[in-house]
Amino acid sequence: MASEKVKEAKGSTWKKVLWWCLGILGVIGAITLVICLIRRKGPLTTATDIVNDVKHKVDKIDAEAKIEVAKAEGAEQEVIDKIEAAAEIKDERERLQALAAALAEDY
Known part of the structure; x- marks a missing residue:
């Protein structure tokens, strides 16, 4: 009788650990999904x-x-x-470098 209770306790402990692990993984997955959705195209x-x-x-x-x-x-x-060519560049860093290079030659 005691061995049956020990087996039952061990079985329920593993079930609890398994459910806790699945729950934690579910929460992590949900948080990851929310972060991905926010970063995808948020108002910011x-x-x-x-x-x-x-x-x-x-x-x-x-x-x-x-x-x-x-x-x-x-x-x-x-x-x-x-x-004029530098004015058309979309990237700010590249545009500033091109302007600096153009102005450095004569000024």
Whole structure:
């Protein structure tokens, strides 16, 4: 009789451990799913995209102003072409590097 209770206790312990493991895995899976859905296309991502587009437009306008200034100062056409090409670059870091390279040559 005692051995039957020990077997029952061991069996129920393993069942409890198994259910706890499955429960923990389920919670981790649910949290992972929620994180993936949030990162996929959340309101912050959309807002960031809008801000980046506005920054690009502002930088493009700034580059156009620099082009006009360069034309007014009588800069070489090659530099003006480089500034115009840099204005079209979408990535901010690359655009700034291209502008710096174009302006460093003559200024």
